[in-house]
Amino acid sequence: MALSREVGAKPHGVKVAGVPVVLWRGREGLKAFLDRCPHRNYPLSEGRVEDGRLVCPYHGWSFTGDGACAGVPGCGSGDLSRLKAEIVAVAQWQGMIFVSLKPQTAFADGLPDMPQGDDYDHFWWAMKPQRARVFDALDNVLDPFHTNFIHDGLIRVSHRRQTVEQTIETFENGFEATYIQNTDYGWMSRALEGRRARSRGRYIPPVAFQGRWEGPERLNLCTTIWFVPQDAHTIRPMARFTTLKSRGPAWLKEAAIRLFLVKVIEQDAQALTKLHDNIAAFGGPKFRAGPGDRLGDKLMRLYSGGKLVPERLGPYAMEL
Ligand code: FES
Ligand SMILES: [Fe+2]
Numbered sequence: 001m002a003l004s005r006e007v008g009a010k011p012h013g014v015k016v017a018g019v020p021v022v023l024w025r026g027r028e029g030l031k032a033f034l035d036r037c038p039h040r041n042y043p044l045s046e047g048r049v050e051d052g053r054l055v056c057p058y059h060g061w062s063f064t065g066d067g068a069c070a071g072v073p074g075c076g077s078g079d080l081s082r083l084k085a086e087i088v089a090v091a092q093w094q095g096m097i098f099v100s101l102k103p104q105t106a107f108a109d110g111l112p113d114m115p116q117g118d119d120y121d122h123f124w125w126a127m128k129p130q131r132a133r134v135f136d137a138l139d140n141v142l143d144p145f146h147t148n149f150i151h152d153g154l155i156r157v158s159h160r161r162q163t164v165e166q167t168i169e170t171f172e173n174g175f176e177a178t179y180i181q182n183t184d185y186g187w188m189s190r191a192l193e194g195r196r197a198r199s200r201g202r203y204i205p206p207v208a209f210q211g212r213w214e215g216p217e218r219l220n221l222c223t224t225i226w227f228v229p230q231d232a233h234t235i236r237p238m239a240r241f242t243t244l245k246s247r248g249p250a251w252l253k254e255a256a257i258r259l260f261l262v263k264v265i266e267q268d269a270q271a272l273t274k275l276h277d278n279i280a281a282f283g284g285p286k287f288r289a290g291p292g293d294r295l296g297d298k299l300m301r302l303y304s305g306g307k308l309v310p311e312r313l314g315p316y317a318m319e320l
Contacts, residue, residue, distance in 0.1 A: 001014075001096060001097060001098055001099060001126075001226055001228050002014050002023060002096075002097045002099075003095065003096060003097070003124055003238075004092055004096065004097055006023075006097075006126070007023045007024065007025060007030065007097065008025075009049060010024075011024040011045045011046075011047055011049060011054060012024070012045060013043065013046075015230040015231060015234075016088075016099050016100075016101055016228075017101065017229045017230075018230070018232060019034065019101060020035035020036070021033070021035055021088050021099055022034075022035040022043070022044045022045040022054070023090065023097060023099070024049055026049060026052045026053060026064065026065040027053075028052075028064075028065040028066075029065070030090060030092050030097065031054075031065045031090065032087070032088040032089070032090035032099055033054070033063070033067060033085040033086055033087060033088060034085070034086040036086075037056040037058065037061060037085070038061075038069070038084060038085055039056065039058070039059060039061050039083070040058060040059070042056055042057065042058035044056055044063075044085065050062065052064075052065075053070050053071075059072070059073065060072075060073040061073075061083065063084075063085045066087070067085040067086065067087045068080070068081070068084055069083035069084060069085070088100070088101060089101075089102065089103060093111065094122070094240075095124055096124055096238065096240070098111075112202075112204045112208055112210055112224055113210075114210075114222070114224055114240060114242065115222050115242045118245070119218075119244060119245055119246075120242045120243065120244060120245060121243050121244075121245055121250035121254075122240060122241065122242050123240070123241050123250070124238065124240050125238070125239045125240075125241065125258065126236070126238050127236060127237040127238070127239065127265060128236070128269075129230055129234050129235065129236040130234065130235055130236075130237070130269040130272060130273065131233055131234060131273045131276055132233075132234070132235050132269070132273060132275070132276050133235075133276050134206075134207055134227045134229050134235055134303075135299070136272050136275045136276065136279075137227040137235055137237065137268075138203060138207070138209060138227060138299055139295075139296060139299055140268055140271065141201070141209045141211070141225065141268075142177065142201050142203060142209060142295050142299065143295070144164075144179065144318075144320050146271070147320070148320065150267050150268065150271055151264055151267055154267075155264065161320055162182060162320060163181075163317060163319055164179050164180065164181040164317070164320045165180040165181070165314070165315045165316070165317060165318075166179055166294070166316045166317075166318055167180075167312065167313065167314035167315045167316075168295070168312070168313040169310075169311075169312050169313075170298060170308040170309065170310055170311050170312075170313070171308065171310050172307045172308060172309075172310060173205055173302065173307065174202060174205060174302065175202070175203055175295065175299075175302075175308060176201065176202040176203075177200065177201050177295060178198055178199075179201075179320075180197070180198045180315075181196065181198070181199070181320070182195075182196055183195060183196040191256065191260060192221065192256060192260060194220050194247065195215050195216065196214070196215060196220070197214055197215055198214050199213045199214065200214070203295075203298075203299055203302065204224075205302045207226050207227045207228065208224060208225065208227075209225050209227070210224045210225075211223050219242075219244065220243070220244055220247070221241070221242070221243055221244075222241070223239050223240065223241050223242070224239065224240045225238070225239040225240075226238045233276065237265075292318055294313070294316065
């Protein structure tokens with residue numbers, strides 16, 4: 001994934017699960033190729049766009065949006081049909097670019113349900129790449145218990161817990177945990193949210209999470225985060241935030257969310273890097289589920305490509 005504004009007149013290189021991809025805008029709009037020229041494999045992202053064609057900087061071969069080679073400088077005319085750049089599935093949605101290495105990906109079906117309409121403001125946040133495993137990032141964002149420790153004072157307060165009721169709904173391809181509780185005591189929660197009736201955390205395989213914080217009548221805040229794997233050791237979280245229009249000007253809410261969350265993201269990033277490095281030092285993970293870890297096994301099953309039996313679990317009482 002990349003922000004639409006990251007791909008301007010110049011080609012833009014990204015890594016998708018370890019594979020370099022070049023994004024560029026040609027005559028037919030946004031295109032994505034594997035980031036290697038079919039000639040001598042020079043990175044095409046270091047080239048330029050000229051007359052709506054992507055030009056490799058090594059020998060100047062140029063490519064049209066469908067990958068076809070349109071010219072080989074210095075060689076007159078010949079059969080260029082074998083000299084194709086390799087196309088990657090790409091789609092653009094509301095300011096975000098989605099890339100998939102699987103051919104024929106139907107992006108529209110794969111996008112999570114996100115709040116739309118005139119009542120809401122939205123913004124995207126492309127975070128810094130972090131040394132972390134996708135699984136640990138998903139597990140972290142779905143897990144409420146670490147917030148009393150890692151984010152003590154910001155989200156929850158370790159010495160001031162409240163009783164929370166958790167219910168879990170599983171679907172064949174996902175699950176959602178709902179927490180009935182008042183607003184958390186941490187100062188970020190109080191500043192950003194307003195009165196809370198419940199919050200929800202949903203896993204959308206393979207790499208997305210959605211959190212919803214709801215007041216008594218309506219949604220106050222929603223975030224959908226994709227933990228994009230750049231390679232086996234690096235993730236770049238991309239998040240879309242939605243806030244209620246009635247809660248102030250869009251720029252101010254965006255500034256407030258960024259200001260408060262930067263610290264939280266940093267705290268999680270540090271923890272995730274420690275997990276990553278320790279798991280690597282021991283040659284792989286060895287997890288024990290505690291009494292409150294009701295989501296980890298479901299996450300693991302779906303993340304490894306399995307399915308869940310649809311059911312409703314709980315309510316469970318917990319102190320958060
Ligand atoms: S490597 Fe790209 S033109 Fe030769
Ligand atoms: Fe966290």
